[in-house]
Amino acid sequence: MGTFIARRLLYSIPVLIAASMLVFFGMSLVTDPLSQLRLIPNLSQETLQNIIDRKHLEDPIIVQYAFWVKDMFFNQFGTTAVGDNPIWPDLQRAIGNTLQLVLISELIAVSLAVLLGVLSAKRQYSFFDYATTTVSFFGFSVPIFWFALVLQALATAFFLKTGIRLVYTFGQSSPDAANPFIDRVQHMILPIITLAYVNVATYSRYQRASMLEVLHSDYVRTARAKGLNERTVTMKHALRNALIPVVTVAALNFGAVLGGAVITETIFAWPGMGKFFIDSLVRGEIYTLMAWLMVTSVAVIAMNLMADIIYGWLDPRIRYD
Amino acid sequence: MTDQQVHPDEALETEATRAALESVHLEGLEVKSYTQWQLARKKFFQHRLAMTSLVVLTIIILAALFADYIAPYPFDAPNVPDRSLPPTLEGFHIFGTDKIGRDYFSRTLFGTRTSIYVAFIVASVSTIIGIIVGGVAGYYGGKVDNALMRITDLFLTLPFLAILLVLSSFLGAGNPVRVAFILAFLFWTSLARIVRGEFLGLREKEFVEAAEVLGASDRRIIFRHILPNTVGPIIVNATLIVATAILVEAALSFLGFGIQPPFPALGKLIADGQDALTTQWWLAVFPGLTIVTIALCINFIGDGLRDALDPKQRIK
Numbered sequence: 001m002g003t004f005i006a007r008r009l010l011y012s013i014p015v016l017i018a019a020s021m022l023v024f025f026g027m028s029l030v031t032d033p034l035s036q037l038r039l040i041p042n043l044s045q046e047t048l049q050n051i052i053d054r055k056h057l058e059d060p061i062i063v064q065y066a067f068w069v070k071d072m073f074f075n076q077f078g079t080t081a082v083g084d085n086p087i088w089p090d091l092q093r094a095i096g097n098t099l100q101l102v103l104i105s106e107l108i109a110v111s112l113a114v115l116l117g118v119l120s121a122k123r124q125y126s127f128f129d130y131a132t133t134t135v136s137f138f139g140f141s142v143p144i145f146w147f148a149l150v151l152q153a154l155a156t157a158f159f160l161k162t163g164i165r166l167v168y169t170f171g172q173s174s175p176d177a178a179n180p181f182i183d184r185v186q187h188m189i190l191p192i193i194t195l196a197y198v199n200v201a202t203y204s205r206y207q208r209a210s211m212l213e214v215l216h217s218d219y220v221r222t223a224r225a226k227g228l229n230e231r232t233v234t235m236k237h238a239l240r241n242a243l244i245p246v247v248t249v250a251a252l253n254f255g256a257v258l259g260g261a262v263i264t265e266t267i268f269a270w271p272g273m274g275k276f277f278i279d280s281l282v283r284g285e286i287y288t289l290m291a292w293l294m295v296t297s298v299a300v301i302a303m304n305l306m307a308d309i310i311y312g313w314l315d316p317r318i319r320y321d
Numbered sequence: 322m323t324d325q326q327v328h329p330d331e332a333l334e335t336e337a338t339r340a341a342l343e344s345v346h347l348e349g350l351e352v353k354s355y356t357q358w359q360l361a362r363k364k365f366f367q368h369r370l371a372m373t374s375l376v377v378l379t380i381i382i383l384a385a386l387f388a389d390y391i392a393p394y395p396f397d398a399p400n401v402p403d404r405s406l407p408p409t410l411e412g413f414h415i416f417g418t419d420k421i422g423r424d425y426f427s428r429t430l431f432g433t434r435t436s437i438y439v440a441f442i443v444a445s446v447s448t449i450i451g452i453i454v455g456g457v458a459g460y461y462g463g464k465v466d467n468a469l470m471r472i473t474d475l476f477l478t479l480p481f482l483a484i485l486l487v488l489s490s491f492l493g494a495g496n497p498v499r500v501a502f503i504l505a506f507l508f509w510t511s512l513a514r515i516v517r518g519e520f521l522g523l524r525e526k527e528f529v530e531a532a533e534v535l536g537a538s539d540r541r542i543i544f545r546h547i548l549p550n551t552v553g554p555i556i557v558n559a560t561l562i563v564a565t566a567i568l569v570e571a572a573l574s575f576l577g578f579g580i581q582p583p584f585p586a587l588g589k590l591i592a593d594g595q596d597a598l599t600t601q602w603w604l605a606v607f608p609g610l611t612i613v614t615i616a617l618c619i620n621f622i623g624d625g626l627r628d629a630l631d632p633k634q635r636i637k
Contacts, residue, residue, distance in 0.1 A: 143572060143616075144572065146605070277486075
């Protein structure tokens with residue numbers, strides 16, 4: 001197991017280097033982090049030259065890249081090109097905000113999906129099974145951004161009609177909140193529903209399929225034949241094996257979503273990683289974008305590894321060496 | 322067979338397979354045989370939801386393709402007296418109009434045409450790349466396989482939407498063909514893995530060995546002998562790519578990194594309607610519902626195809 005993890009981590013180093021070079025060189029070729037500054041009419045040439053010197057913008061790209069690598073390791077990703085603001089505090093805040101959303105929605109999605117998947121597999125072809133199937137097909141067919149907009153519109157319409165503030169549709173907190181915790185929850189409900197719905201749709205299909213497969217397998221028949229009650233068969237014998245695919249998919253997805261639910265965060269103005277990324281991209285701010293990319297890629301790689309480890313733990317037949 | 326709805330996971334014994342089996346038993350040596358394709362077609366035609374979806378989708382595609390003749394108004398013609406109308410039969414503004422009086426039914430039709438056009442380019446280009454990469458990796462194995470799969474892994478590790486947004490902001494999207502190629506460039510990985518898996522298994526089979534012994538070239542073995550056996554998964558995957566491409570293109574255009582005016586796009590229409598969501602709900606709702614309908618139809622068709630084309634599910 002130790003060698004397996006070590007080897008996987010070693011393999012991921014070239015991937016990280018390739019990804020960072022790809023994005024760094026690509027960005028440097030096409031965008032100019034100073035483009036917005038240059039538009040300011042009475043900005044002195046000196047200020048610009050200062051930034052150029054500080055970020056070595058006139059050196060060859062490979063030198064700039066080397067300076068960036070140095071900053072990443074020794075200066076916590078360094079500072080932005082415009083304004084010279086440290087990147088790490090902002091990035092940390094964004095990570096925290098995204099984690100709040102993603103952890104809760106992932107938790108809800110996995111538990112709901114396992115429940116729905118198991119129930120619809122146990123009652124295959126029942127009305128309940130068809131209903132969950134239909135709802136989950138809607139889940140893969142609805143554009144997330146549109147679903148979020150519809151939720152927003154419904155919530156606003158409800159507020160305008162009744163005057164009762166159930167949920168907020170924008171931002172993270174209100175300045176004059178009486179109870180900050182309840183206020184935060186009210187801000188989180190809609191983004192969480194958005195994120196969870198799409199994931200429940202996917203995960204519950206996996207859970208149903210794997211549960212059906214397991215329920216029809218020989219060892220489950222044996223368990224029934226030796227007189228165990230159905231509950232023990234389902235919960236202890238079948239479910240453990242049937243969880244494997246869902247856990248894997250959820251772990252992989254979790255890694256990907258840590259980069260920010262770009263669309264959901266944009267629509268609900270949630271100051272997380274997704275919004276951080278979009279803002280960097282729009283401003284052509286290469287250094288914040290690179291910091292974002294590194295954190296996200298490491299998260300993806302870590303969660304891929306985690307998925308494999310959980311996999312081996314759930315299914316002892318799988319051996320890594 | 323009233324329960325022929327959605328069950329991608331397990332097989333139902335269908336009329337077709339039963340008939341095929343019975344004819345074997347009853348008539349002894351005189352075997353009534355069906356080809357793979359006949360069996361698949363029968364099975365697909367029995368999948369009611371998939372058939373309904375196929376009909377609905379065909380209607381939508383035809384309407385979109387002939388938008389020039391069907392749309393009651395041009396895409397970009399303001400008509401101020403008719404501004405901000407809710408859906409009405411008067412003047413045939415069945416999807417309403419926006420604040421400068423453009424007819425949203427016509428705009429949605431033209432937008433749908435772009436979406437479908439983009440999705441088909443994405444599906445065909447990424448399928449071709451996926452077949453080539455997966456086929457070469459699976460057939461030659463060894464170092465080639467390793468190198469190609471590492472590249473595929475790199476694509477899978479990179480945060481997908483991020484790369485997409487970075488690419489399209491670099492290349493300056495805007496144009497539907499360019500957006501389609503950017504998407505295709507990122508969509509081939511899943512198919513490459515599927516094709517590679519199939520090739521790895523098939524290349525060890527006796528019929529491939531026989532072809533090798535007969536002196537067939539690599540190209541002939543790949544295209545004539547192995548590829549036809551992997552058509553099922555390829556078709557299913559291509560169908561699902563069409564649905565994903567429509568959703569992702571809409572999201573990109575919505576965020577402002579995809580198709581941009583003057584080209585019509587459903588995502589852009591929804592973005593335009595976003596500000597007036599509570600007062601003029603129709604602006605965002607109808608283009609959105611169109612996307613949902615198309616994606617739903619394609620997903621159901623994909624499901625029906627998977628049931629029909631997977632021989633493991635057919636006779637059990």
